[in-house]
Amino acid sequence: MLRLLISVALVYAGASAAGGAAAKDPWPEGGRLGVYMCPQDSVVDGCDGGAATPEMVRAVRRVLEADPRLADLTYSSPADMVADATRLMEENRSNAEPLYDQAELAEMGLTEDDLKPEEAGMGGMFTATIARTADLAAVEADYPGYPDSPELVGSWGASVTPKPYWADKGEVVVRMCGERVEYSSYTCAGGRGAATAAELAAVEKVLRGIDGGVVYPVSRAFTLWIESRGDVRESFGKPLDPPSSEVTEAHYGEMFVVDPPGTPDPALLDRLIRMPGVLGVH
Missing domain, CATH: 3.30.70.3040 (Alpha-Beta Plaits)
Incomplete structure (x- = not known):
């Protein structure tokens, strides 16, 4: 339960759409x-x-x-x-x-x-x-x-x-399992490791099947950047402390941020959480 609360904070810290949205969007x-x-x-x-x-x-x-x-x-x-x-x-x-x-x-x-x-x-x-x-x-x-x-x-x-980068961009966040690394909040139960490429593709296919929805694939690299160097306060002259060398991409998992056309369907959310490689759905 406590891990869940910690993870919620990470979800809204930000991420990157296909690695490029952050460079294009203000x-x-x-x-x-x-x-x-x-x-x-x-x-x-x-x-x-x-x-x-x-x-x-x-x-x-x-x-x-x-x-x-x-x-x-x-x-x-x-x-x-x-x-x-x-x-x-x-x-x-x-x-x-x-x-x-x-x-x-x-x-x-x-x-x-x-x-x-x-x-x-x-x-x-x-x-x-x-x-x-x-x-x-x-x-x-x-x-x-x-x-x-x-x-x-x-x-x-x-x-x-x-204000987080993803504010007003999406309503649903799907977090995928990360590697089994100490202190990571992306660790899935059952002893499994990070979501595989096939599992990522399967989840993305379901999300892109939402009629009228917009899907932002999220990279672990950008999540690390947000957590360690991506704070917008750098832009007005208050640099952050150097990122910790102990935190790497391995501490995170891929994510998908989704902007559905209406209220998220609970049945869809239930389906997603049962898919292999999915850590959490919010």
Whole structure:
């Protein structure tokens, strides 16, 4: 289950359509600010007083609402966060290898229920749209997170994320099995390795059979580039740290991003998750 949540983040980090779309299409404008409020159970600096109080939440809301660079401000309560995490786990069809097997859980004195998200371990979260890419660096500098942002009292951190490359390009993501590499979130259960060329071709054939759909084949190389060097913040003078030499293409699997003409057919999604070589469908 936890592996599933980690993988969802990777899905929307971006990828390449046939290795060339990223070079042709403009990167989406803008991004998102997230401000994370203190949960009840936390050992994070700045959360010594426990969960953020309603007064703290209102104070942070006033600060963010007054910022003209931000729009579409929303707040998710701890209960909302648990509901969203549970929904994501239920909606994502996955053949991922469990993060822990039963023996490992027993050794740690845990059960699968102990891994489920709980309100006590989740703080509320503010999210806001940053309309202009040109404002991302300044917003990030202005909201480094409490205690460096004293106006954000009751929060333990803040983050600025450029709008993902695939935003508004597709509704369905099919992730294929990757190689069995330590720390990879593309590892399929059952001891199998990466999806074969034949398995990739079979899945792509099904996707291209969607009448009116647009299919973007995703390369592992571009996913690695997105994760290590592809952050749009490089374009306005804030280079990323050098990519880790320990992370390679082997840590990822191919993907397909699909823009169907209407609401995705649940029967199609069920068919895809049963196809050999498929890790997950979202």
